[in-house]
Amino acid sequence: xxxxxxxxxxxxxxxxxxxxxxxxxxxxxxxxxxxxxxxxxxxxxxxxxxxxxxxxxxxxxxxxxxxxxxxxxxxxxxxxxxxxxxxxxxxxxxxxxxxxxxxxxxxxxxxxxxxxxxxxxxxxxxxxxxxxxxxxxxxxxxxxxxx
Numbered sequence: 001x002x003x004x005x006x007x008x009x010x011x012x013x014x015x016x017x018x019x020x021x022x023x024x025x026x027x028x029x030x031x032x033x034x035x036x037x038x039x040x041x042x043x044x045x046x047x048x049x050x051x052x053x054x055x056x057x058x059x060x061x062x063x064x065x066x067x068x069x070x071x072x073x074x075x076x077x078x079x080x081x082x083x084x085x086x087x088x089x090x091x092x093x094x095x096x097x098x099x100x101x102x103x104x105x106x107x108x109x110x111x112x113x114x115x116x117x118x119x120x121x122x123x124x125x126x127x128x129x130x131x132x133x134x135x136x137x138x139x140x141x142x143x144x145x146x147x
Contacts, residue, residue: 001114002027006054007067007128010046011136019046020139022132023054032057035135037143046136047073048102055109064115069122069129073106078117081107 005026012019019042022035034057036049047070055064068074081103084091089100097103120126122133 002060002062004058004062004064005067005128006064007132008047008050008054008073009069009122009129009132009136010043010048010050011133011140012041012043012046013140016040016042018140018144019043020136020141020143021046021050021053022135022139023050023057024128024132024135025054025057033135035139035142037139039143039147044070044072045099045102048099048106050132050136051077052102052105052109055106055113055115058113061112062114064113065118066115067118067120067126067128069120069126069133071119074117074119076103077106077110077115 006023008023010019010021018037018039020035020037022033025032034053036053047068051068051073084097089097091097120129122129
């Protein structure tokens with residue numbers, strides 16, 4: 001099974017506002033950057049989209065070390081997801097889980113992989129995290145030029 005390193009980030013100008021997401025995938029000495037944007041979204045949705053799109057871009061099942069600066073994504077997938085699913089996508093107070101559509105997609109994408117989730121502090125000099133942060137911000141600029 002191939003071992004892939006993924007670094008992902010989302011960004012939003014305003015919350016909600018125009019947003020971008022980006023990911024860096026590294027396998028051995030090869031790297032691939034992916035990114036995209038949406039005109040009206042939230043930061044949490046962009047963080048989730050970065051993870052979803054990164055995993056979806058893999059053509060086969062992989063062992064993955066996944067790095068994110070989003071505690072929302074890291075804790076959501078490792079701590080909260082199982083209980084959300086048991087409670088039919090309801091969280092505390094029996095309220096619907098926010099961004100359930102994207103959590104369901106992320107859950108689907110993780111099924112074929114072995115993923116270890118790692119949280120890194122954002123804007124702390126982590127080279128790959130700084131790189132994808134910049135790519136996500138550039139994705140906003142590119143998307144805004146198109147509309």
